[in-house]
Amino acid sequence: MFDWKWDFVWEIMPRLLVATGNTLLAAGAGYAIAIVLGLVFALAQRGPSRLLAFVVRELVEFIRSTPLLLQVFFVFFVGPQFGIRLSPWTSGMIAIGLHYACYLSEVYRGGIESVPRGQWEASTALNMSTIQTYRRVIIPQAIPSSLTGMGNYLVGIFKDTPMLSVIGVAELVHTANAIGSEHYRFLEPLTLVGLIFLAISLPAAGLIRLLEGYVRRKLGM
Amino acid sequence: MTQSFDHPLEITGTPPPMVSFRNVCKAYGSLVVLDNLNLDINAGEMVSIIGPSGSGKTTVLRMLMTLEQINGGVIYVDGKPLTHMPKHGKLVPANQRHLRQRRVDIGMCFQHFNLFPHMTALENCMEGPVQVLGMRKPEARARCEELLEMVGMIDKKDQHPSRLSGGQQQRVAIARALAMRPKVMLFDEVTSALDPEVIGEVTEVIRKLVSEHNLTMLMVTHQMGFARDISDRVCFFYGGKIEEQGPPSQIFGNPERERTQQFLSAVREAI
Numbered sequence: 001m002f003d004w005k006w007d008f009v010w011e012i013m014p015r016l017l018v019a020t021g022n023t024l025l026a027a028g029a030g031y032a033i034a035i036v037l038g039l040v041f042a043l044a045q046r047g048p049s050r051l052l053a054f055v056v057r058e059l060v061e062f063i064r065s066t067p068l069l070l071q072v073f074f075v076f077f078v079g080p081q082f083g084i085r086l087s088p089w090t091s092g093m094i095a096i097g098l099h100y101a102c103y104l105s106e107v108y109r110g111g112i113e114s115v116p117r118g119q120w121e122a123s124t125a126l127n128m129s130t131i132q133t134y135r136r137v138i139i140p141q142a143i144p145s146s147l148t149g150m151g152n153y154l155v156g157i158f159k160d161t162p163m164l165s166v167i168g169v170a171e172l173v174h175t176a177n178a179i180g181s182e183h184y185r186f187l188e189p190l191t192l193v194g195l196i197f198l199a200i201s202l203p204a205a206g207l208i209r210l211l212e213g214y215v216r217r218k219l220g221m
Numbered sequence: 222m223t224q225s226f227d228h229p230l231e232i233t234g235t236p237p238p239m240v241s242f243r244n245v246c247k248a249y250g251s252l253v254v255l256d257n258l259n260l261d262i263n264a265g266e267m268v269s270i271i272g273p274s275g276s277g278k279t280t281v282l283r284m285l286m287t288l289e290q291i292n293g294g295v296i297y298v299d300g301k302p303l304t305h306m307p308k309h310g311k312l313v314p315a316n317q318r319h320l321r322q323r324r325v326d327i328g329m330c331f332q333h334f335n336l337f338p339h340m341t342a343l344e345n346c347m348e349g350p351v352q353v354l355g356m357r358k359p360e361a362r363a364r365c366e367e368l369l370e371m372v373g374m375i376d377k378k379d380q381h382p383s384r385l386s387g388g389q390q391q392r393v394a395i396a397r398a399l400a401m402r403p404k405v406m407l408f409d410e411v412t413s414a415l416d417p418e419v420i421g422e423v424t425e426v427i428r429k430l431v432s433e434h435n436l437t438m439l440m441v442t443h444q445m446g447f448a449r450d451i452s453d454r455v456c457f458f459y460g461g462k463i464e465e466q467g468p469p470s471q472i473f474g475n476p477e478r479e480r481t482q483q484f485l486s487a488v489r490e491a492i
């Protein structure tokens with residue numbers, strides 16, 4: 001049988017719960033950055049400046065084709081060589097936010113392109129500006145078709161937060177690892193971390209489906 | 222294509238034509254769609270455009286709505302250039318700012334309605350007045366409810382387009398365009414996508430506009446009977462040019478050009 005120790009479980013639980021909070025915070029903050037920055041990237045690629053569109057396109061491609069772990073290291077360890085000294089948290093949020101912004105920008109682009117051309121023409125016929133057209137007509141219609149992708153990446157960013165453990169962000173895996181090294185016992189902390197991830201991911205996926213349906217109805221689709 | 226004509230900075234005349242196409246050219250790559258088009262439309266006039274598919278009818282309206290740029294010539298609205306703006310005593314292609322200033326005079330209804338699906342009928346109508354004209358909401362609502370009443374859609378004002386039939390959607394689209402108080406209204410085959418039994422409810426609205434409002438209208442249509450009834454003038458398009466134009470009695474009763482005759486007899490046979 002396993003050598004599972006319940007009293008050890010209760011002993012380490014408070015630390016793991018704090019770490020859960022950190023994981024959720026990292027995922028939430030990273031996602032908030034990604035959602036906004038992703039939209040900026042998507043719009044920049046469709047904007048009037050060819051040069052900007054090209055630069056952003058290449059940046060997005062570059063970030064999407066290199067590992068997140070490398071980007072995390074890069075921001076944290078290479079930054080200081082250029083005099084940019086950032087805390088683990090700040091570096092982590094920049095790296096993960098930027099990484100997921102690139103994925104989300106592709107989701108938005110797909111959503112925006114799925115809006116029929118006639119919607120642009122009707123907006124022009126009402127003499128709306130480009131910004132008004134995006135804000136009032138195009139983006140509200142791009143949201144429903146973007147929701148699935150956005151939801152998947154929310155769960156994705158949550159599961160990728162352990163990448164930040166390598167630069168010392170005290171999220172779940174980092175904490176479990178620390179507990180394990182202190183007590184020479186890894187079974188309980190790592191198992192618990194797995195269960196915590198599962199306990200959050202599964203309901204979150206369900207909630208996202210519900211939210212999708214709600215937003216679609218709300219927008220009259 | 223890049224023929225240079227000397228176009229005036231303004232069209233004078235009392236009153237000037239409401240719309241004036243002067244030597245307008247449009248091409249997609251090597252495909253010439255509008256070939257040196259000249260067309261004047263007077264204030265309050267109802268002009269119908271008929272012609273075979275691909276003859277450039279929709280393109281005429283799209284250019285006037287400034288949905289795309291023309292490749293040559295100038296379009297004037299109310300005597301002032303629309304597609305161009307004066308600079309150092311010459312006309313240069315219009316920038317976005319000029320287009321937004323001049324486009325207010327024109328409204329358009331599309332074959333596929335193009336209502337905003339995430340807004341109710343009333344919200345669709347209020348969008349332009351509130352967002353673009355900066356009108357206060359109560360005032361915009363009053364104006365739009367009046368218009369929805371006029372097109373017979375007031376009892377469906379809180380429905381989203383997906384809950385409306387094609388004819389109902391098109392009537393909302395007409396109200397939406399009118400809410401901007403345009404001087405010129407463009408209709409691009411507004412009944413072509415409709416089931417036969419609801420075509421009448423849309424043509425009735427257009428009839429009402431003709432008889433009760435002093436709008437200038439340009440209408441592309443395949444309904445020859447309707448065009449004959451309500452138009453002041455009919456233009457027959459062929460290959461990006463006006464092949465023949467005149468009062469409906471002439472075009473439908475006694476067309477001079479062979480292509481017009483052929484087109485009309487082909488249309489009659491199809492019925």
Ligand SMILES: Nc1ncnc2c1ncn2[C@@H]1O[C@H](COP(=O)(O)OP(=O)(O)O)[C@@H](O)[C@H]1O
Nearest residue numbers: 249252254272273274275276277278279280281
């Ligand atoms: N965006 C476009 N790109 C290329 N060709 C186009 C485009 N829009 C229209 N055309 C072509 O221009 C011609 C005229 O089109 P259109 O004005 O829509 O004709 P109509 O409304 O009389 O049927 C057609 O041959 C059509 O294929």
Ligand SMILES: [Mg+2]
Nearest residue numbers: 278279280410
């Ligand atoms: Mg057409």
